[in-house]
Amino acid sequence: xxxxxxxxxxxxxxxxxxxxxxxxxxxxxxxxxxxxxxxxxxxxxxxxxxxxxxxxxxxxxxxxxxxxxxxxxxxxxxxxxxxxxxxxxxxxxxxxxxxxxxxxxxxxxxxxxxxxxxxxxxxxxxxxxxxxxxxxxxxxxxxxxxxxxxxxxxxxxxxxxxxx
Numbered sequence: 001x002x003x004x005x006x007x008x009x010x011x012x013x014x015x016x017x018x019x020x021x022x023x024x025x026x027x028x029x030x031x032x033x034x035x036x037x038x039x040x041x042x043x044x045x046x047x048x049x050x051x052x053x054x055x056x057x058x059x060x061x062x063x064x065x066x067x068x069x070x071x072x073x074x075x076x077x078x079x080x081x082x083x084x085x086x087x088x089x090x091x092x093x094x095x096x097x098x099x100x101x102x103x104x105x106x107x108x109x110x111x112x113x114x115x116x117x118x119x120x121x122x123x124x125x126x127x128x129x130x131x132x133x134x135x136x137x138x139x140x141x142x143x144x145x146x147x148x149x150x151x152x153x154x155x156x157x158x159x160x161x162x163x164x
Contacts, residue, residue: 045111048118056104072153101128
């Protein structure tokens, strides 16, 4: 007759104490892997939010090369007026914008991280001049980033003005 203090487990004689220790170690290992996966996801979100800030700087300085490196070949942009642009049309609009940007700053930025995808939502403020007259805008955007060949690229961007 077997005692309650030990049991056979698939041919292994395991005491209840060792079984509890084994289960605890196994659960801690699973928890550790889950935490590492979450940290990697959080790291991806942080990387992409940094790229969002670089995008703002590139747009202010009309740095087409930098923007080209941030955008996927099949990039789609929905502007504040509802117009739709592909990557080349978007880059052309940065070369010859109707306004002169002086600053673009993101606020309340958050990232939702999935396998190989990061979706960023934020509020932005921009200031500049149009036809020599100062303007200030506030809007909300959603950008979708994908990981391709170990690089994060924005594949879709949508921007909406927030009424004052």
